[in-house]
Amino acid sequence: MQYTKPLARLIEEFQKLPGIGPKSAQRMAFQILKMPSAEVQKFCDAILEAKEKIKYCRTCFNMSSEDPCEICTDTRRDEHMICVV
Ligand SMILES: [Zn+2]
Incomplete structure (x- = not known):
């Protein structure tokens, strides 16, 4: 057509x-x-x-409107600890 x-x-x-x-x-x-x-x-x-x-966080490579992303800039998080699933 x-x-x-x-x-x-x-x-x-x-x-x-x-x-x-x-x-x-x-x-x-x-x-x-x-x-x-x-x-x-x-x-x-x-x-x-x-x-x-939307860009990629240079720390965790997640999509975010911020770089570093909201999660990586969260000071309450312990950057020495990782979660293994
Ligand atoms: Zn991040």
């Missing part, structure tokens, strides 16, 4: 996500078109905010 260019582009972008094939990408794109513009904006903002603010 031939889609109009902006829709084809949206489907193409969704297909870049892991586990998203052409059918799922189409469903997601159609859902976006049904959503109110304000909801779509919120969606875009969440993606951009996560991308801008």
Whole structure:
């Protein structure tokens, strides 16, 4: 099926996500078109905010909005003690 260019582009972008094939990408794109513009904006903002603010803690390599992360900066923790599971 031939889609109009902006829709084809949206489907193409969704297909870049892991586990998203052409059918799922189409469903997601159609859902976006049904959503109110304000909801779509919120969606875009969440993606951009996560991308801008989330980094990796250089101490424990966990994802965090701070570097070092909230856990590594917690002074109540004893850095000489580890938990082995
Ligand atoms: Zn950390």
